[in-house]
Each structure stands twice: as structure tokens, then as C-alpha cells.
Amino acid sequence: MKTRFYLIIMVVIIMIISQSCAHIEYGKLSVRITNASLPGESESYKNRIGAQAGITFPLANFSDVSGITAGLNGSLQGANYEEDNGLNGKVSLFYVNLPLVVRYQTPGGFYGEAGIQPGLLLSAKDKYNGITEDYKDFVKKFDFGIPIGIGYEFKNNIGIGVRLIPGLTNINTYDDIKDHNFVIGLGVSYTLRNIRMKEK
Template sequence: MKKIIILSGTIFFSLTARSQFSVGIKTGANFSKEKYSNTAVYSTSGHTFFCGGVFANYGFAKHFSAELNVLHSAEGTEESYKSNGSTVTGTVTIKRINIPLLLQYHTQPGIYFETGPQLGLMLSAKGDYTTGKFDFKKYTQSAFFSWCFGAGYKLNKVLPGLGINAVYAPGLSRIDKGIVSAGKITGSTFSVRLAYGFKLKK
């Protein structure tokens, strides 16, 4: 995982060294939910988390650009199940370094659409329940793959550099290692983010 993070950082900083690139920061909210295959015991619902990080964008044609993000992202779900006749509720929080590589199509004025793969590298996985806390790290896959579909708007004429975008990222791989009572766990996240960037000049 460290090698992938270092490689992503190297790519990001090498991009910023060239004048045709723009760089910036992003921050916002994740609306995340996981699905368990063992629905006879467990039920889940969505929960709101935080995400934030940096990006580098390269415009290689009139309407097209490629963007690399490195984001610290919290994701997970609300969970409930029966135990000894009582209902236990809690929040599962998985923190990841997400690295999406996105192809963007830009229209006028300032609207764009984007899509591309995302790799999520797990940092921690914990559950906070009415009965106590639990560490799920050893039961959780270290890497999680998803695909991003998004759209955004750049407020260039009003506030240059500022923009907002929304991204839906359904999971392509399972979250668990196959040894939890919840069964197969999959997940998806809808994110709304503010971004501020600036073009690098020669």
C-alpha cells in the first residue's frame, strides 16, 4: 500500500511541474451505504462521512481533460441486528486513501462530466455500537475497487478557481474477506465536494 501511495504522490507532483496543468484541493461529504448478503440477521442504511484531498488536472484537448485525485475518505454504513432478543445498532467506518483517475468532458459554460476507475486503500475499519467498539481491520480487504460517475460545475465567471461536483462510486469488489457473519459485503458512495484549483503558469 505504501508503494502505491508513494507512486500516486510522485505522479501528482510530477504533473504539477508542467504549465498545462491545474492543481487544487477538494473537500466535502460522503453519503455511503454497505449491503450485507445476510439480510435475515442484518439491516443497513446510509450514513454521512467526510472526504478531502488534492487533485491535478491535465487538459489535453479542447473539451477533454484527465484528473488524478488523492483523497482521504471515510465510508461505511449504519447497521442493526438482533442479539439475545435486543436490537443492536451502530456505525461502521472504513477510512481509505482513494485514488480515482478520471476522464472529463467539458461543455460551456463550466459544466463537465467525468468517469473512471478508483482504487481505495484501507487505513482502518471500525464499528461503534450500542454494545461497544470493534475493530474490523483484519476482516476487511486492504484494497477496494469502484467506478466513478460524476458531474460538476466551475464558477469561473463568478469565483475563478472554485467549483462543485457530485460523484457516485458503486463498488466493483467485495469489502469483507469472506469470514464475517454479515456475509458478502458490498458498498457504494455518493459524494458532494467543493473544489478550489488554479492553473500553473510558465
Template sequence: MKKFVCLLLLAIATVPVKAQSARFGVKGGLNVATLAGDVDNSTPRVGVHAGGLVEIKIAPKFAIQPELLLSLQGAKSKYSEASPGYSYASENKINLTYLNFPVMAKFYVIPKLSLEAGPQIGLLVGAKNKYTETENDGGFVTTFSSTQDIKGGLKTAEASFNLGASYYFTDHFFTQARFCIGVTSIDETGTYYRVDNGNGFVYRSGGRTLTNNVFQASLGYRF
């Protein structure tokens, strides 16, 4: 992680910024986020992202674009079982809030279309897990729910790699699609995620690999 951060800072520091070549902007949109790795039955969670950017032209067809984004990520996980006269269902909703710092290298295929790739550092600012379960045993229904702060079980920083593209409707308005692929595991202790071991639910213990994967669709304005 330290090497990744150093390379990211070096990439920013070595970009020659000229006032006439730098254009600021804002963007926001939807996230479709999942957790990959040692996770049972993970399904996507829909969230949002918003923030600012600066596009720095370094050649007619090339640019560097650092960004600062607040991003709502995470995943959902469901489990159910049923037999005559009995049913059980549970769900975890993991809500992760990140402050992300991507630095994108942009290549303009044509004046209105750019292909983009680059590293990203994400800082975790909030993490909660909402757990619910419902049991129906012969018509007797019990429900349990709880919300747990799980930030202590996750790493403060994560590294990702981004691939995407932008299309400019005008000189100012653009749309963007991006896939953020987690490179480093976010799991610190591995003690917060409830899983079924065949005899009931238990808390899995450490040593897991758990990464963020996020698809982003954005609309933006470049000044």
C-alpha cells in the same frame, strides 16, 4: 485487483503533463455511504471527505484529474423486535476510513460543466464497529455496548468506479457530485458482522460479498 491497479497506474503514466496545462486544487464535502451485498438492514452513514487534485488538460474539452482524498465511509444496521411486555433493539455503526486515489476522465459539455468517470483505488487506514443493544423485559432494562477494531477482517485495498459531474461558478470555485460504486469485495474473513439468524445474534462466517457505495457532494477551489 492487481490488474485494476496496473490499469490505473498506466492511465496516470501515459498522461502528458505540461506545466501550463496542469492546475492544482483542493476540495472537501459530505459522504452518504452504504455497504452493499451480504449485509442485513444496511442504512447510510453520513461522513466527510477532503483532499487535493490536479487537473491536466489534454484537449480543449478533455482533461484527466488524479485526486488524493481522505474519506470517512461505512454504514449502519438496525434491528428491533417487540411483543407485550418485551422489546429489543440493536444497532451496528461501521466506521471505515479510506485513503482514496481516483483518476477521473473529464469531458467539458460547456466551459463551466464537466461530466466525469474513472477508476479508484481505496486503501483502508482504519475500521471500527460500534455495537449497542437494549433489552426491556417487563420493565427490567439492560444495555450493552462495545467498540471493536475490525480492520483485520477487511481487505487492505478495494477498487471502485466513479461517475459524476462538476460545475464551475468561477474559474476557481466549483461544486461536484459523484457516485462511487464498489467493484471488489472488501470482506476478508466475514467474521465481524453480527446478524440475526432467527434464534439470536451470531457472527456470520466467510465467503461474503461486501462492497462500498458512496455518494459525494463537494465544494472545491482550483488554483
């Protein structure tokens, strides 16, 4: 049931983006360096460095300073771990995410945003002692997070921002073990055209 719910959300967002792209003349490219972890009940997970890259389009404006944006990004996530026997390893998860956020931006360039983010797992690897194993049997295919961010858009179309994405889904295929994605990223963006809200 949950998987169907997440799949429906992703399909709806894709349809919205597809319909909007026919009328959009500008978008924003973004790259983030992320600090990812898997807080939960499994191994002694520790933070690891990851990355995100994607594109964002405006869908609708509520006013001169607020609106809805939709995006599509690839995200390298996961965590490092250390077991009691001294074995060190790294879980690498690669997702395609579809963030849909409400954004408020002041005429001066500062902005805040929050929304929803369904994600589809494309790859899962467990690396330890020079060995790489497929890990997809232990990770659910769908994830659902809540992106929350703040940042600043310069007038030269370059922006900087911080986005926090706590995952709501237990991604462990064993329901009696709870693991969730948690990502915080520092990013830079470039607007292909002027995506800033109109100033009065």
C-alpha cells in the same frame, strides 16, 4: 491475485501523479459530504453520513474541453446497522483513494467525469453500545470503485459537483459473504489556479 492487481494500479497512479506534479502549477482542493453504505449480504446495513477531502491535479488534455485528472483523497465511509436482537452499531472505514478520471467540461462550466478509483484501507472500526472494536480483520485492505460525476465550475474558481462511486470489490474477508462500498457525495471545490479548460 486481485490484491496484487489493485496494488499495481495504485503504484502506477502514484508514479503518474509524482511525475506530473513537477510540471503542474495549479491544482484543485475539494471537500465532499457523502452518503455511504455497504449493500450486501451481511448485517442490515443502512446509510451513514461520511466525508471526503483531497486534491486533484490535471494530467493531460485531449482537447480544449477534455482531459485526464488524478487525485488523492481521504474518505470516511462505512454504514450503520441494526441486528435482529435490537443491537445498533456503526462501521467506520477510512480509505486513502486515488481517483483517475476522464473529464469533459463545456466552455460554459458544466462538466462530466468518469474513471477508476483504487483505494487503500487505513482504519476500520465497529462501534456499538459505547464500545469501539477494531474491524480490520473483517475488511479487505484494497478497494476498487468507479467514480462517475457531474458538476459546474464557476469563473471565480469555485465549483460544485455530485460524484457517485460504486465499489466493485467484495470488501468482506469472507468470500462467501458479499459486501461492497457505495458512496454518493455532494462537494465543493476551489481551484488554486485556473484549472478550467481553455475557452476558444
